[in-house]
Amino acid sequence: MTDTAAPADGPTALLHGEYKVPGGKLVVVDLDVEDGHLAHVSVSGDFFLEPDEALLDINRSLTGLPDTTTAADLSAAVAAGLPEDAVLFGFSADAVAVTVRRALAKATTWADHHWNIIAPTVLPTHVNVALDEVLTEEVGAGRRNPTLRFWDWEEPSVVIGSFQSFRNELDPDGVARHGISVVRRVSGGGAMFMEAGNCITYSLYLPQTLVDGISFADSYAFLDAWVMAALEKIGVTAFYVPLNDIATDQGKIGGAAQKRLANGGMLHHVTMSYDIDADKMVEVLRIGKEKLSDKGTRSARKRVDPLRRQTGLARTEIIAAMMEVFTERYAATPSELTGAELGEAHQRVAAKFGTREWLHRIP
Incomplete structure (x- = not known):
């Protein structure tokens, strides 16, 4: 379930998770864990999101959370960090949470x-x-x-x-x-x-x-x-x-x-x-x-x-x-x-x- 990949700027291995939303789009998360907390979080996928800057908000919302954070709390953090006018199509805060848990080997595929x-x-x-x-x-x-x-x-x-x-x-x-x-x-x-x-x-x-x-x-x-x-x-x-x-x-x-x-x-x-x-x-x-x-x-x-x-x-x-x-x-x-x-x-x-x-x- 958890793949590793080396980022271009260094040898540190990132944790990788993917989740295909039923009837929706693919969500991908690459992240690291430093001192028990999420770091270098990068969410990507073939979903649609407005405004573009909301993707950075999602990454910031997840960065620094304990790697033991439950799926429900991950989803809540993502939702709370999004601007009021954000529109998510083909995915959701819950889908991001599932993908993070998969990257952390807390969830399986x-x-x-x-x-x-x-x-x-x-x-x-x-x-x-x-x-x-x-x-x-x-x-x-x-x-x-x-x-x-x-x-x-x-x-x-x-x-x-x-x-x-x-x-x-x-x-x-x-x-x-x-x-x-x-x-x-x-x-x-x-x-x-x-x-x-x-x-x-x-x-x-x-x-x-x-x-x-x-x-x-x-x-x-x-x-x-x-x-x-x-x-x-x-x-x-x-x-x-x-x-x-x-x-x-x-x-x-x-x-x-x-x-x-x-x-x-x-x-x-x-x-x-x-x-x-x-x-x-x-x-x-x-x-x-x-x-x-x-x-x-x-x-x-x-x-x-x-x-x-x-x-x-x-x-x-x-x-x-x-x-x-x-x-x-x-x-x-x-x-x-x-x-x-x-x-x-x-x-x-x-x-x-x-x-x-x-x-x-x-x-």
Whole structure:
């Protein structure tokens, strides 16, 4: 992540950081550290800034700050040092802060990590949810490389968010009639209606250093930039609708959720609709009925506009395209779940994710 370069006026090595703003421009920072403080700070990039002199203000704002300054405080210093009439286009004070932290090796880039990919493996939904907690902990503890894992499952399921009310989200008659397995995950967000083959779900397990200085809201698009590229490759132009929805001009196709652990691990996972049975969905989810109100099933189909209709591709082909793009971008290598990881996941199903106490912790 941190490159060094020798400036023309002397042998001192400068620290170098780069950050490409999602949907924006490249920000570059070269700096030195003297007695624990930032020195010789030089911000550059292909962004736009008015007036020109504001660039010197940014450099002055950062010079002299302790090298332990947090991303939030770096951003605040930059913002405070800018003239009132300054206009930043394609970047922000936050982006400068991220770049400085990268130069100081306090934040990491995708290229700083050896990424693994775990291909779809059919597992019970309870185990898939438990694995999200287990693998996030493993990455945070440094026992597993940052990893992209694709889910697979057989039983019809609903996975509710950590903070959702069981009774408010689910119709018990629909759950019983359709044999739905209901599971609560560790991340927030909304309910996921999942039948075998009707969704594409993946989880990213990463160190929080990768999103150091990036706002909670911006981290969603940042972590899914590769997905947008993969969808573009198969003819789907997708974009984020804040905070956590993925959509195309034909409607919503998916949603994301996150969980950050105390040990530095982070979970980012996404479910995209491939071929949703909208009739069944609105019989199982109360939230589906409430959101759709009197618009009926026809509108439900529009709301969860599936990828099958937009691409004409098999689900396996879409997943293959995603894996290919991720591998090409981040030099990822194949990996498998270990016996220890699966064993720990099964134990957590018994102790937590498969218990009534966890499922109904918010009744």
